[in-house]
Amino acid sequence: MSTQDGPRKAEAIFAATLELLAEHGYDKLAIEAVAARSGVNKTTLYRWWPSKDALLAAALRDSGLLTVEIPDTGSLRGDLLAVATRIHRLLTSERTAPVVTATLTASPRRPELVDVARSFFADRMAREEPIFDRATARGELRAGVDPVLVMDLLAGAIWFRLLLRGGEAGPDFLEEVVDTVLSGAA
Amino acid sequence: MSTQDGPRKAEAIFAATLELLAEHGYDKLAIEAVAARSGVNKTTLYRWWPSKDALLAAALRDSGLLTVEIPDTGSLRGDLLAVATRIHRLLTSERTAPVVTATLTASPRRPELVDVARSFFADRMAREEPIFDRATARGELRAGVDPVLVMDLLAGAIWFRLLLRGGEAGPDFLEEVVDTVLSGAA
Amino acid sequence: MSTQDGPRKAEAIFAATLELLAEHGYDKLAIEAVAARSGVNKTTLYRWWPSKDALLAAALRDSGLLTVEIPDTGSLRGDLLAVATRIHRLLTSERTAPVVTATLTASPRRPELVDVARSFFADRMAREEPIFDRATARGELRAGVDPVLVMDLLAGAIWFRLLLRGGEAGPDFLEEVVDTVLSGAA
Amino acid sequence: MSTQDGPRKAEAIFAATLELLAEHGYDKLAIEAVAARSGVNKTTLYRWWPSKDALLAAALRDSGLLTVEIPDTGSLRGDLLAVATRIHRLLTSERTAPVVTATLTASPRRPELVDVARSFFADRMAREEPIFDRATARGELRAGVDPVLVMDLLAGAIWFRLLLRGGEAGPDFLEEVVDTVLSGAA
DNA sequence: GTATAATCGAGACGGTACGTCACGTCTTTTC
DNA sequence: GAAAAGACGTGACGTACCGTCTCGATTATAC
Numbered sequence: 001m002s003t004q005d006g007p008r009k010a011e012a013i014f015a016a017t018l019e020l021l022a023e024h025g026y027d028k029l030a031i032e033a034v035a036a037r038s039g040v041n042k043t044t045l046y047r048w049w050p051s052k053d054a055l056l057a058a059a060l061r062d063s064g065l066l067t068v069e070i071p072d073t074g075s076l077r078g079d080l081l082a083v084a085t086r087i088h089r090l091l092t093s094e095r096t097a098p099v100v101t102a103t104l105t106a107s108p109r110r111p112e113l114v115d116v117a118r119s120f121f122a123d124r125m126a127r128e129e130p131i132f133d134r135a136t137a138r139g140e141l142r143a144g145v146d147p148v149l150v151m152d153l154l155a156g157a158i159w160f161r162l163l164l165r166g167g168e169a170g171p172d173f174l175e176e177v178v179d180t181v182l183s184g185a186a
Numbered sequence: 187m188s189t190q191d192g193p194r195k196a197e198a199i200f201a202a203t204l205e206l207l208a209e210h211g212y213d214k215l216a217i218e219a220v221a222a223r224s225g226v227n228k229t230t231l232y233r234w235w236p237s238k239d240a241l242l243a244a245a246l247r248d249s250g251l252l253t254v255e256i257p258d259t260g261s262l263r264g265d266l267l268a269v270a271t272r273i274h275r276l277l278t279s280e281r282t283a284p285v286v287t288a289t290l291t292a293s294p295r296r297p298e299l300v301d302v303a304r305s306f307f308a309d310r311m312a313r314e315e316p317i318f319d320r321a322t323a324r325g326e327l328r329a330g331v332d333p334v335l336v337m338d339l340l341a342g343a344i345w346f347r348l349l350l351r352g353g354e355a356g357p358d359f360l361e362e363v364v365d366t367v368l369s370g371a372a
Numbered sequence: 373m374s375t376q377d378g379p380r381k382a383e384a385i386f387a388a389t390l391e392l393l394a395e396h397g398y399d400k401l402a403i404e405a406v407a408a409r410s411g412v413n414k415t416t417l418y419r420w421w422p423s424k425d426a427l428l429a430a431a432l433r434d435s436g437l438l439t440v441e442i443p444d445t446g447s448l449r450g451d452l453l454a455v456a457t458r459i460h461r462l463l464t465s466e467r468t469a470p471v472v473t474a475t476l477t478a479s480p481r482r483p484e485l486v487d488v489a490r491s492f493f494a495d496r497m498a499r500e501e502p503i504f505d506r507a508t509a510r511g512e513l514r515a516g517v518d519p520v521l522v523m524d525l526l527a528g529a530i531w532f533r534l535l536l537r538g539g540e541a542g543p544d545f546l547e548e549v550v551d552t553v554l555s556g557a558a
Numbered sequence: 559m560s561t562q563d564g565p566r567k568a569e570a571i572f573a574a575t576l577e578l579l580a581e582h583g584y585d586k587l588a589i590e591a592v593a594a595r596s597g598v599n600k601t602t603l604y605r606w607w608p609s610k611d612a613l614l615a616a617a618l619r620d621s622g623l624l625t626v627e628i629p630d631t632g633s634l635r636g637d638l639l640a641v642a643t644r645i646h647r648l649l650t651s652e653r654t655a656p657v658v659t660a661t662l663t664a665s666p667r668r669p670e671l672v673d674v675a676r677s678f679f680a681d682r683m684a685r686e687e688p689i690f691d692r693a694t695a696r697g698e699l700r701a702g703v704d705p706v707l708v709m710d711l712l713a714g715a716i717w718f719r720l721l722l723r724g725g726e727a728g729p730d731f732l733e734e735v736v737d738t739v740l741s742g743a744a
Numbered sequence: 745g746t747a748t749a750a751t752c753g754a755g756a757c758g759g760t761a762c763g764t765c766a767c768g769t770c771t772t773t774t775c
Numbered sequence: 776g777a778a779a780a781g782a783c784g785t786g787a788c789g790t791a792c793c794g795t796c797t798c799g800a801t802t803a804t805a806c
Contacts, residue, residue, distance in 0.1 A: 008751075010804090025295035027213055032792060046794065104350060105291040109211035111189070114352065121351045149343070149362055152351070154341030157335070159350065162291060166300065167308045171773045176335055185371030190782075196783045218761060232763065379778095397667040400587055404766060413779050418768065476722060477663040481583040486724060493723045521715070521734055524723070527708070528714030536662060536717065537710070538672065538681045548707055556742030562756075590787060599758045604789065745806100752801070758794095764787075773780075 007048050007164075012038040014059040020055065022098040030057070052114035060103060065096055066120050070127045076135035077182060080154060083128065084174040085094065087158050092169075101163060125151060145185045153181050192244075195236050198224040200245040206285040212292065215242070236361065239298035246289060252306050253281055256313045260353060262321035264366060269314065270360040273344050278355075287349060309339060331371045339367050376420065378430075379420050382409040385430040390471060400475040401428070405510045425484035432475060437468055438492050448507035449554060452526060455500065456546040459530050466543075473535060497523060517557045525553050564616075566697050570596040572617040576657060579614065587614070611670035618661060623654055624678050628685045632671040634693035635740060638712060641686065641733040644715050683709060700738060702742045711739045713738075 007013065021029050031052055035042040039180035049055040058064060071082035090096050104120070106113040125148060132147040157177045161169045194197060203226035207215050217238055221228040235241040246252060257268035277283050293297040300350070311334060317331040343363045347355045375393065388410035393401050403424055407414040421427040432438060443454035462468050476492070478485040495519060504519040529549045533541045565571060579587050589610055605718040606611040618624060629640035642649050651719035662678070664671040683706060690705040715735045719727045 027295075030792060031794090042793095043754085045750060047751080102295075109213075109288075117350060118352045124781090125189075125351075146362070151357075151368065152347050153339050153345040153363065153366060154346070155350075156346030157338040158342070160342030160345055161338050164303060164345065166304045166339075177339065178334070180335065180339060180370040181366070182370070184366040184368070205777075216761060218764090226761095229764085229785085230783065233782080237763095374624075388605045398666075402766060403768090413767090413781090415781090419778085423765095445730060469632055474667075481660075489722060490724045498742040500777065518734070519736065521731075523766095524713050524719050525716040525735065525738060528716070529710040530714070530720030530723070532714030536713075537683075538676045545707070548704070549711065552707065552711060553738070554742070556738040556740070566756080587759065587791090600788095601759080601790085605756080609789095668792060747806080749806090750801100750803080752799100754799085755791085755797090757796080760791105760793080762791075763789100764784105767785080767787100768783105769785105770783075771781085773778105775776100 007044050009040050013040055013045065013055075014062050017055055017059040018063060018065075021102055022050065025098070026102040028136045031055070047168070051112065053106075053110050056103065057116045060099070062118055063099075065099055066116075068124050068127055071130065073133070074132075076138070076140040079131045079135070080150075080182065081174065083131070083158060084154060084158060084173075084178055087155055088101045088138060088162075088169055088174060091159065091162050092172060101107075105163065140142070141186060150181055150185055154178065193226065193230050195226050195230075196248070197212055199226055199241075200248050202271060203245040204243055204249060204251075204285055207288055211284070211286040213251065217241070225242050227258050238296065239292075239296050242289060243298045243302045246285070246302055249285075252302075253286055254313055256317065258317075259319070262317070262324070262326040262372070263364060264365045265321070266315045266336075266358065266368065269317070269358075269370055270340060270344060274348075275354055277344065291349065318344060327372060335369055336367055339370075340364065379416050381412050382411055382434075385412060385417065385427075386434050387430040389427055390435055390437075392441055394470040397470070398478065398547075403427070407452040407457070410457065413422070414454055423477065425478075425482050428475060429484045429488045432488055435471075437471055438488075440496050440499055442503065444503075448503070448510070448558070449502045449550060451507070452522075452550045453546065455503070456526055456530060456550055459527055460534070460546060463530065477535065493514065512558060514558060522553055524556055525556075526550065548549050565596050565598065565602050567596060567602075568620070571603065571613075572600055572620045575613055575617040576621055576623075579617075579660055580656040582641065582658070582666070589613070594645075609670065612663075615670045615674045618657065621657075623657055624674075626682050626685055628689065630689075630692070634689070634696070634698040634738060634744070635704060637689045637693070638708075638731065638736045641689070641727075642712060642716060642736055645713055646720070646727055646732060649717065649720050663721065694721065697740055699744060708739055708743055720725050 004153055013034060017029070020033055020037065029052060032042055034040075034055070035045055040149050049058060069086065071079050071086075073079050073082055090100055103113050104117045104119070115177060123151045128151060129147060132141060132145075132150070135141040136143070154177060158169055158174070161173065197301060200258055202220045203215070206223065214367070215238060217231055218228055221231055231241060235244060255272065255274075257265050259265050259268055284369075290303045292303070294344055308324050312318055314337060315333060316325060318331075318336070322329070323328040340363060344360070347353050347359065385406060388406045389401070392405055392409065400521060401424060404414055406427070421430060441458065443458075444453050445451050445454060462472055475485050476489045478489070478507055500523060501519060503523070504513060504517075505542055507513040508515070526549060530541055530546070533539050533545065571592060572594045575587070578595065587610060589603055590600055592598075592613070593603055602627055603613060627644065629637050629644075631640055647677045648658055653656060659661050661671050664675070686709055687705055690699060690703075690708070693699040694701070712735060716727055716732070719725050719731065
């Protein structure tokens, strides 16, 4: 093989990208700054990624920050509570929050980032299906309940509360959300 | 009174601001372009608003785009369905969607816009309370149900589905959401 | 009499003008700053003086900084030495140097200031004539010597040395200048 | 060699600079106008010169306008008369006057221009020394006469007469100056 | 081992928009 | 009804990044 699949210092570039994103936010994320911090020439960045968003998308995909772990606690309530907790952590932990909120809420004007978001949520959903399969097998879930709807309610409430309403989402809130969703779906 | 409460061409400025926002999106919204389109000098904008966000916030507050109408259909289900429909419209109508998504999803890095969002949602909530008061009076709502939680689930699911998951949210979806929330709360 | 010959706070304005000139130099002398410092509205300045230069000219004329004292020491050499010393002081003293160098070297592009300079030097010359009249009466001066030429040589050498060549002009230099001029003219 | 020693269109830039200086005078010399006229972007100018004065200094040094030719007529009087004439021409010719007066009389507040003036006059003086060496060899000059003093008197008188006093300096004046200086120095 | 591609670094550039300053004019209020 | 206050259009400032280009220099693979 002759052609690389990315620049030689890809790791340093991705690291610099995410650091700068976390430090200064999305729109102060400057390609020149990424180049400077990662010790790479600006030209190199443009050679490999056509835009800031494409670079950011690559950095995110590479980072594993968006990796989802799916719980298996033995009950639907336990699983959903665990999922809710992880969503909450994703949105509040110092490590992930800046990156996640900066990129996933990027409006439909940024095709590359929208792709990242779409595939992130699609991937999540695919991995969350087993939770509902197991719950159905256990008889914890009414037939005909749409798992996607359940996740929309669950995740939506947490995102909404935290990012739009600007409120808190303590353990009590998470439990209430799960229980309300469950009693509507079980 | 000696001092004005805004520039003389405030209306033209606000209009230009929202137009350009809708046309090019948040980060291509250039103050120079607003000035040019509204027939005002750039310095005048800076005299009155310290930043792009402050200008945008003022334009939004002035526009009435974020005004909320609260339904009173006679039943909780009818009211919630109407609310859900209006949220959906806010997020998809050609007139409001660009503005709303561009500003309300602005990350926590933009204090002025966050303020707009906060007060928008707080105001909404205050106006939505009567829906729940009436429902309680009618016996349609279990005692102890938190209206805010209900709205988080309802609105969150729609936002999540439309903006993050990038999916559709047809009438069926809205009905399902309302019914699931209701059967969990009533 | 109803019409004033200047604004009520003329003194404060002139003072502010000269202070700012001395502090920041000619081209950072801002009318807005003069207005601010003298507690007067910018409009008032424009009402009375059409330009920065006109204001400055008025301030200078009012200040007395350009007043010339003519010595009478009893000998031509003594008088010229005294004149030379005063020119030197005018160009170097902390009080006068900034103002004088800033305004009198203003190039021909500034009509108002050129007027100030012209009348300053014309006035000087008129007052210096008696030195030469007395010298002629004392027989210290050859007939036919042009006093203006003598002053051009004397003053020119000092200006040139100090401002253009950027050199020093100590007492020895002044004496040498006077003596050379004298031996050429006496 | 990899690094350039100036922008690619340096010549056009210098030309535009001096033209605009001559047309509008020092303080209306705008960097944006230089950029526009020379077909270069504003940022390029700022990349190479930190200030208007630095640019102007470079343009002047490059122009050769300040080049001094030293005469050798065979007599001190002839040489000095030639020098005087050239100084006069420098200060009055349509080509050089605007540039020279605008820059060389720039007050001590402009370090970059002061440097130009200093080195211009220092260079002149170095080249004028031979005039006096030859005169001494010919016995036309008293021993111990300081050539710098002579030049201060000569040049000073002309500058003073023309720029400060705002007068004329015809051939007669130049002759008188030279003769007075000479009879004081020879 | 060395040719020969791919990759990179360095430097310069035109360009857009920024946020600021001071100008000089004009309108509006106030005394 | 004159003077002050305030808002404004205008031009230029100096800066930050953008995205592009041209060259040499450096690495690697592949012969």
